[in-house]
Amino acid sequence: MRAFTTLTALVAPLDRANVDTDAIIPKQFLKSIRRAGFGPYLFDEWRYLDRGEPDMDCVQRPVNPDFVLNKPQYKGAEILLARENFGCGSSREHAPWALEDFGFRAIIAPSFADIFYNNCFKNGLLPIPLASAIVDDLFGELFDGYCLTIDLANQKIITAKGKELSFEVDENRKYRLLNGLDDIALSLQYADKIRYYETERAKRAPWLFAD
Amino acid sequence: MSGKTLYDKLWEDHVVYTEDDGSSLIYIDRHLLHEVTSPQAFEGLRLAGRKPWRQSRNLAVADHNVPTTEREKGIIDPVSRLQVETLDKNCAEYGITEFTMTDARQGIVHVIGPEQGATLPGMTVVCGDSHTSTHGASGALAFGIGTSEVEHVLATQCLVQKKAKNLLIQLNGQTRIGVTAKDIVLAIIGKIGTAGGNGYTIEFAGAAIRSLSMEGRMTVCNMAIEAGARAGLIAVDDVTIDYYRGRPYAPKGSDWFMAERLWQRLHSDDDAVFDKVVQIDAAAIKPQVTWGTSPELVVAVDETVPDPASEADAVKRQSMIRALEYMGLNAGQAITDIVVDKVFIGSCTNSRIEDLRAAAVVAKGKKLADNIKLALVVPGSGLVKKQAESEGLDKIFLDAGFEWREPGCSMCLAMNADRLDEGERCASTSNRNFEGRQGYGGRTHLVSPAMAAAAAIAGHFVDVSLIGEGC
Ligand code: SF4
Numbered sequence: 001m002r003a004f005t006t007l008t009a010l011v012a013p014l015d016r017a018n019v020d021t022d023a024i025i026p027k028q029f030l031k032s033i034r035r036a037g038f039g040p041y042l043f044d045e046w047r048y049l050d051r052g053e054p055d056m057d058c059v060q061r062p063v064n065p066d067f068v069l070n071k072p073q074y075k076g077a078e079i080l081l082a083r084e085n086f087g088c089g090s091s092r093e094h095a096p097w098a099l100e101d102f103g104f105r106a107i108i109a110p111s112f113a114d115i116f117y118n119n120c121f122k123n124g125l126l127p128i129p130l131a132s133a134i135v136d137d138l139f140g141e142l143f144d145g146y147c148l149t150i151d152l153a154n155q156k157i158i159t160a161k162g163k164e165l166s167f168e169v170d171e172n173r174k175y176r177l178l179n180g181l182d183d184i185a186l187s188l189q190y191a192d193k194i195r196y197y198e199t200e201r202a203k204r205a206p207w208l209f210a211d
Numbered sequence: 212m213s214g215k216t217l218y219d220k221l222w223e224d225h226v227v228y229t230e231d232d233g234s235s236l237i238y239i240d241r242h243l244l245h246e247v248t249s250p251q252a253f254e255g256l257r258l259a260g261r262k263p264w265r266q267s268r269n270l271a272v273a274d275h276n277v278p279t280t281e282r283e284k285g286i287i288d289p290v291s292r293l294q295v296e297t298l299d300k301n302c303a304e305y306g307i308t309e310f311t312m313t314d315a316r317q318g319i320v321h322v323i324g325p326e327q328g329a330t331l332p333g334m335t336v337v338c339g340d341s342h343t344s345t346h347g348a349s350g351a352l353a354f355g356i357g358t359s360e361v362e363h364v365l366a367t368q369c370l371v372q373k374k375a376k377n378l379l380i381q382l383n384g385q386t387r388i389g390v391t392a393k394d395i396v397l398a399i400i401g402k403i404g405t406a407g408g409n410g411y412t413i414e415f416a417g418a419a420i421r422s423l424s425m426e427g428r429m430t431v432c433n434m435a436i437e438a439g440a441r442a443g444l445i446a447v448d449d450v451t452i453d454y455y456r457g458r459p460y461a462p463k464g465s466d467w468f469m470a471e472r473l474w475q476r477l478h479s480d481d482d483a484v485f486d487k488v489v490q491i492d493a494a495a496i497k498p499q500v501t502w503g504t505s506p507e508l509v510v511a512v513d514e515t516v517p518d519p520a521s522e523a524d525a526v527k528r529q530s531m532i533r534a535l536e537y538m539g540l541n542a543g544q545a546i547t548d549i550v551v552d553k554v555f556i557g558s559c560t561n562s563r564i565e566d567l568r569a570a571a572v573v574a575k576g577k578k579l580a581d582n583i584k585l586a587l588v589v590p591g592s593g594l595v596k597k598q599a600e601s602e603g604l605d606k607i608f609l610d611a612g613f614e615w616r617e618p619g620c621s622m623c624l625a626m627n628a629d630r631l632d633e634g635e636r637c638a639s640t641s642n643r644n645f646e647g648r649q650g651y652g653g654r655t656h657l658v659s660p661a662m663a664a665a666a667a668i669a670g671h672f673v674d675v676s677l678i679g680e681g682c
Contacts (some may be wrong), residue, residue, distance in 0.1 A: 017526045018405070018505060022645045027624055031276070031290040033250035033297050035358075049650050054290055083526065085406050089645060092248070092343035093357035095610060114409060114441055115341060115355060122359040170373070173231045183359065184261070185369045190228050190236055194264070194369055197227045197238055205333070207462035208412075209242055211267035 002124040007105050008149040009078035012068055013142055019082060020089030021116060025098040029054055035199050038102030040095055042068065050082075055094030069102075073144045078198050081138055086127075087116025096123040108157075121173045124181060126152060128167045152178055174203040213478025216377045218412040218446050221352040221477070225335045226368055237372045241333035242364045244271040244307070245320045246298040247626075248339030250360035253301040263305050264368040267325035270329050271302050271309040275321045275626050279589055279616035282312060291626065305365075308417075316617040318592020321345040321559035325429065326592055328458025332447045332474040337364055342642065343500075343561050344435040348428035349455070350447035350477040355436065376486040378411035378440065379479075382419035384494040389676030391569065392427030393561060393640065393659035395419065396434040397499035401509040403489060408440030411487065415445050416480060419493035425454040426565040433560045434642050439505040446478035500546050500672055501644050501657040503534035508644075510546060512662070512674045518542035537646055538654050539634065547672050549656070552635045554586040554613075554667040555649070556660050559564045561640035562591030564598050566660040571604045573664035573675065580670025581613035586613040587629060589621040613667065638666035 019066040029041045031054055040057040040058040045051075047070060049062040063070045069077070080099070086109040087095060096119045099107070105125060110132040112120075120127045128150070141161065147164075149158040152174060176183070215223075227236040239314065249271070256263075265267065276291035278284075286292035295312065299372060302309035310317045316327065321342050324330035330346040336353035337343060339361040346353035379397055400407075405660060413435050420428065428445045435443025445451075450469055455461045462470045466561055497511035508531070510517065519531035519542065537541065540549070556562070556570050579586055588608050590596035597616055605615045622629040623641040631637055631653025640663050641648075644655035660676045 001608075009356065017530060020645050021649060022643075026647060027626060030247050031294055031626070033294055035251045035253070035254065045647060045651070085439075088405060089341075089643065091339065091355040091357055093251075093339075093359060093535050111406065111409070113406075113439070115357060119357040122357065157547075170234070172230060172234050172371075182259075183371065184259070184366045187236060187369055187371060190369075191367075193228045193236070193237070194367065198265075198368075199395070201238070205470070205473065206465040208334075211265075 001180045004105065004124060004126050004152055004177045006149065007078065008147055009105065010074065010076055010147050011079045011081050011142065011146050012074040012077035013081045013139055014068060015083060015139065017083040018085045018088055021087055021092050021095040022089055024087065025092065026052065028052065030092060030094055034211060035097060036101060038098035042098040042102040043067070055164065066159045076103070076107045078103055079103050079148055079150070081135070082107055082134070084110040084132065086112050088113040090144070091115040093119045093123070096125050098121045100125050108135065108138065112157040121177055124177065124180065126150065126177060130165065130167060131138045134165060213484045214482040216479040216483040216485060217350065217353065217414055217446055217477060218375070218377055219483070221333065221335070222374055224333065225352070234373050235373055236369045237335060238369055239337050239364050240268065241324070241330050241336045242269045243320050243324055243338035243343070244269060244298070244361065245275060245332070245338070245340065246273045246294040247275045248358050249301065249361055250294065250297045251358045252339070252365060253305070254625050255362040256365055261320055261366045263307065263365045266306045268368060269307045269326070269365070271599070272317055272320050272323055273298055273312050274597070275620045275624065277312050277617070277619040279619050279621050279629060282617050298339060313412045315593045315597070318595065319559045319562060319620055321433065321593065322562060322591030325349060325425070326458070328455055328461035331455060331461060331470070332451055332477055337370065341436045342433050343442045344441065345429050345433040345559055346442040347432040347435065347442050348425060349451055350445065350474065352442055354441040368411045374411045375441065376410055376411045378408060379485040379488045380413055380415050381488065381490050382415065382417035382493045383490060384418060384492055384495045385422060386419050386496055387676060389498060389661065390496050391661060392423050392430035392498045393492065393658040396431045397501065397506065397509050397657060398496045399491060400434065400438045400506045401499070402491065403438055405437060405507045406439045408435065408438040411440050412444060413438065413440040415443060416479070417493065417616050420445060421448065422614055424565055424593045425450060426563040429563065430560055434506070444445055447474045461578055498659060498662050498675055500662065502538065502540060502546065504537055504644055505533065505534070506531070506642070506644060506657060508534055509657070512546050512672055516540050516542055516544045516545060516546065547674065549637045550582060550636070550671045551656070551666050552584050552662050553631060553637045554581065554583060555589070555622040555637055555639040555641065556663050557587065557589030557591070558641035559591065560642045561660045562589060562595065564595050566640065567595070567604050570660040573661050573678070574611040574613065574668065575607050577611050577668045579667050581666055582670045586667040587616055587622060588613050589616045590618050590619050596647065600629035611668070622649050624648060638663045638672065667670060
């Protein structure tokens with residue numbers, strides 16, 4: 001997993017509430033058995049004028065010029081500024097995969113859906129919940145080429161005007177993201193504790209361990 | 212000290228280890244797998260040279276992509292076929308039990324888990340699918356996970372979690388005739404909103420919940436996720452225990468008695484304290500119909516499509532306007548004037564035997580309205596299908612003009628050939644009415660099985676509580 005330390009990057013605004021994971025990556029792309037390559041289909045129904053299918057060559061497709069990510073001034077954006085309840089709906093991890101594959105590293109919104117929020121950290125994406133009023137301000141102060149700096153270690157965002165905003169992130173998740181650590185290896189450090197738990201539980205519920 | 216909630220008890224029973232920051236390693240008793248969210252997890256396991264921690268705790272089934280007709284011909288779509296074959300291959304390689312497409316027990320993962328007794332009271336149950344909340348109906352802690360977590364559970368039989376808060380939704384009194392579990396849960400979501408349960412585990416309680424069968428309880432917990440909660444729970448009672456007795460994977464002999472004793476304590480203590488409590492008058496709930504592109508955009512069948520102009524919140528007003536436009540509806544239009552093109556009875560919300568019976572009561576001796584292009588009944592599992600056929604329900608549906616299909620997710624998410632065409636309107640018993648969910652440009656109205664069957668017969672929505680008996 002790619003580590004996340006500090007990032008200074010262009011911001012793209014997506015001014016809609018309740019953006020669900022079906023919108024982030026429509027279901028026809030879930031048929032892939034791979035982890036990579038979802039970026040070209042990110043927000044597929046909004047981004048293109050035709051209907052997307054897996055394995056399409058997106059370079060040939062008619063794009064929707066009104067959709068924000070198709071506007072030239074947001075090309076290369078790595079920070080997505082969004083509205084409340086971002087990532088609601090289906091638990092598909094393809095949503096953070098698609099956002100990451102497209103090039104996003106962080107998402108700022110007033111709130112995120114639980115499962116999506118969790119899935120981001122597992123894929124090197126940093127979701128940052130900020131108060132609604134602050135997100136409103138950020139939407140208000142955007143201009144072409146607007147960049148933000150995100151400093152994960154110090155939990156700070158520095159705006160284009162030099163204002164500092166602090167944000168919340170769970171210590172454990174922060175540590176893993178800063179170091180790009182794999183969850184499974186960390187949990188397997190407790191293998192003995194897992195075995196002990198199983199032995200104790202088997203006394204109370206033997207049918208669970210009958211094999 | 213105050214008592215414990217059901218969620219507190221289930222949580223404590225499964226903690227392997229807790230970090231200083233409160234994140235815990237939680238033991239997982241049952242892991243369900245399907246073809247869509249598992250391939251990348253197996254790929255990760257293989258790449259890291261890891262093995263499943265405990266094979267027997269995993270159970271796999273192909274459901275999302277399977278065809279609901281002419282199964283003997285296999286899967287025509289190459290991408291769907293590849294996913295299903297990949298699941299078969301991975302399960303064979305890692306020694307994981309799988310109900311393959313031709314197995315009589317195959318069905319939607321959230322239908323077969325309880326049906327087989329593979330998910331039981333007191334368990335932690337996870338699956339790479341958000342509607343895993345369904346299994347909470349048996350007093351299990353059940354929630355959906357992402358593909359990285361699927362890999363984590365395969366490798367460690369554990370998950371790293373933080374405890375959620377406790378939300379109690381209390382349904383007081385009894386529902387009226389014609390009002391089902393689906394109407395209860397839609398009414399709850401209409402009240403608390405799709406983000407109302409964010410950060411909580413919801414316990415559904417009260418007289419109206421106690422009166423539900425296990426099937427009805429599963430319908431309610433199934434949609435806890437649409438209310439923003441990862442898990443929904445219902446306390447164990449005699450209904451629960453009777454349901455599980457004799458199921459293939461349920462404990463047997465002396466283990467059964469031991470289990471029964473253990474399960475009896477799976478309820479919130481009288482003095483348990485919840486972080487939030489919502490009271491709902493069950494008697495006031497009427498049959499529900501969603502009109503928008505989020506499950507919270509729902510009204511009673513005798514109401515009209517709401518007017519965005521009366522919504523004070525600007526963001527909400529905008530999404531209402533967008534929803535009306537997408538759905539091709541006008542504010543003020545009577546719900547019963549909405550004409551539908553297709554009807555779908557199925558999905559992990561409403562494809563169990565009781566759901567099919569409720570729809571059959573309405574369809575019996577009637578014919579589909581002329582404007583209905585297609586009405587599908589898709590049983591939740593091979594065993595539900597068999598049971599329904601033994602009761603003659605298939606005949607009732609076929610005589611009325613419905614199609615009777617093989618089990619699977621089908622038009623709930625349109626990953627197989629069953630889908631809506633652009634602009635088509637559907638009365639659906641599934642759980643999501645998002646844009647494009649049932650096919651690109653398709654318009655979904657979520658309803659109960661009886662309401663869906665009634666719409667198929669009338670050609671538009673009707674209030675089943677007015678047409679009477681036994682819905
Ligand atoms: S029936 Fe629908 S909601 Fe349920 S598991 Fe299948 S696709 Fe998901």
